[in-house]
Amino acid sequence: MTVRTRFAPSPTGYLHVGGARTALFSYLFARKHGGQFVLRIEDTDLERSTAESVNAILEAMTWLGLEYDEGPFFQTHRFERYNAIIETLLEKGLAYRCDCSKERLETLREQQMAQRLKPRYDGHCRGQAIDPDRPHVIRFKNPVDGVVVVDDLIRGRIVFANAELDDLVIRRSDGAPTYNLSVVVDDADMGITHVIRGDDHINNTPRQINILRALGYEPPRYAHVPMILGDDGARMSKRHGAVSVIAYRDQGYLPEALLNYLVRLGWSHGDQEIFSLEDMIAAFEISDVNRAASSFNTDKLDWLNQHYLQHADPARIARLLSPHMGRLGIDPAAGPDLSSVVQAQAARAKTLTELAEISAFFYRDFETFDEAAAKKHLRPVARDGLERLRAAFELMAYEDWTLAGLKHVVEGVAEELGCALGKVAQPLRVAIVGRAASPGIDETLLLVGKEATLRRIDRALAFIAARAERD
Template sequence: MSIRTRFAPSPTGYLHVGGARTALFSWLYARKHGGKFILRIEDTDLERSSQESVNAILEGMTWLGLEYDEGPFYQTHRFDRYKEVIQQLLDQGDAYYCYCSREELDALREQQMADKEKPRYNGKCRDSADQPERERVVRFRNPDHGDVVIEDLVKGRIVVANKELDDLIIARSDGTPTYNLTVVVDDMDMGVTHVIRGDDHVNNTPRQINILKALGATLPVYAHVPMILGSDGARLSKRHGAVSVMQYRNDGYLPEALLNYLVRLGWSHGDQELFSIDEMIALFELEKVNVSASTFNTDKLIWLNHQYIMNSDPAHVARHLAWHMGERGIDPVTGPALIDIVKLQRERCKTLVQMADESLYFYRDFDSYDDKAVKKNFKPGVEDVLQAVWSGFDALADWSAEPLHQVVLDTAEKLQLNLGRVAQPLRVAVCGGAVSPAIDATLALLGREKTLDRIARAIKFIEDHEN
């Protein structure tokens, strides 16, 4: 059997991390078994669906690198097919028209709740004569007897009695199909063999299985993945911070780090924490996904991201850093190559946002110095130290880290100062603040012209503020 999985988001918002994890699990399962991964856009909610949300989903999938083999398929393009299947179920006697009004259904529900019964449609219209002139919906005629048995790859065996299921609506009064009908037809027509989705769909699955059986379709294998919780134990939502996949890009995470984090949310392989994409594909097993919900830990994600920044190919990190620099109005051609920035900053910076923000001085002159750094390091007399350093740098024929470092050492020795009394004022002068990578490597990347100009500017700043 050729494995076929699918990811089927509704375009009513961004691609959130829960959906991204479901997509990842589906993608990994297909890749592991040499199968196909399908992207389907379930856009039948015409009021809430938007092209903007479709674009956000596609952008998120692309950024994560979850390439789909088929699609994207849009349910709104398949209304004729759904209409055909609804008519087939009517003709078979597996569906019927229901004429009950909203008021009747509300009254039925209230009575059942008062009688401490499970609210469900009572089948009143099952045997009614067709009345095409009246407003009507189409309901699926659910079997009255027997059980639906789901051999769930994550949750194990689930048994639901058919008597617990009511006759769900499969077409609204305006003729548009409902979710439980469209998803069944799509999974059947697209040959989906494995349905991997959130466990909020567990209650839909027995109903969908019964429709599939009525259509004579081969049943897919189901795997319902537990939800993701915030640190407070509540379902992950906006109030817990970034939930949109693209917000994680904006916050400076590498896509591989987010994928690595998501695959470990509910799945593990021994004590291993870091997984390459190839390792994820080789090792991932749906049967090893935890049954219980997972808690999102931002600190752990930041740690993982730092590991990827430090250990990934610097050229790859630089490509992602370029987006953040562009967001800050920086053209990298005005300064050092971004790959060199990555090599210089990767040990210190845990996110690409931090790396971009702390590298702006390589490309753009700053308007002011950090006040705290000025008070501590630009004290009277330090202009003489900076002038000595400037003279030593100006005389250099080789502008690289080693000779630059030697100038700093020689200046400290000549003026009988400890190294910090030279390096720190120099750092503030050229970077604007008291924090940077090693000063010699920083100056080597910054270049002769910017370094000398900024030292001269700092000297003037100190002299002006002494008077």
């Protein structure tokens, strides 16, 4: 048997992290077992499905690098097939027409709720001759006896009594087939062997199994993945921050970091924390997925992202960083090599967005000095050192503006003043960067360049002079 899994999102919005984790688990299972991974767009909800959502899903899958072997298939392209199956079920007496009004169904529901019964259709139209020209729906004739047993690959054995399942609608009154019918036909036609999906689908599973068996198909194996909770323990939602995969991209996360984080939400492999996609494929076992819901921890995602920022190819990170610099109004071509900036700064940032923000000073003068840093380091006592540094920098030839040359100048001024290196380097750093933190002072000066260095020292000296007058 060739393993075939599928990811089947509904295009009614963006691809959220819960869906991305389901897609990842399905992808890993297929790759682990030498199978195929299918992408299917379940767009039977004609009112809510949009082309923009389809594009957002495809964009997110591409960014994550979850390559599918077949698809995307669209359910709206297969209505003829679904209707043929529905007609077959009608001919075999396995489905029937129902013209119960909304008012009757609502009254039935209210009565059942009042009696503390589970709301379900009572089979009123079973065996009745309903005029096909009247508005009606088609219902599947669910077995009334026996049980449906689901040997879930994550949750274990789950037993559903058929008496608890009602005759669900498989075609609406407008002629559109419903989700539970179309997904069954698709899984059968596409040869899906393993369905890995969110646990919000558990109640659909016995109904879908009954339809599959009525059609003479062997059901696939099922694995229901627990939901993802927010940091506060509530179900993940927009109020917890970015839940859209593309939003995480736009906030400066790397796809490998997000995938690494998602695979560890409810699954583990010993104490290993860092997983490449190849590591995941080799180690992943669906049976090891935890049954309990997992809580999303943004701090952990930040830690992983910072790890990948530091260890990835600087040229690649520079390419990904470039649009984030552009959003700040910075043209990276008008300053130091962006790969060199990445090498200098990557350890200091958790995201590409943060990396862009803390690196802006390499390309343009900052607006104001950090108040605390300026108060501590830009004092009259620092004036002599800054003036000496400026004079030495101005005399340097451009070919001498190197790490070694700059280090020699800074250390020389400290030696002339008979003070520790920090007494010279920290005021210089605040003058050049605007704050008290940056890469090594030599590397910072090298990347900022001679003209900007002289200009910013002049600004710092003016700040010190103005401060002396106030004091």
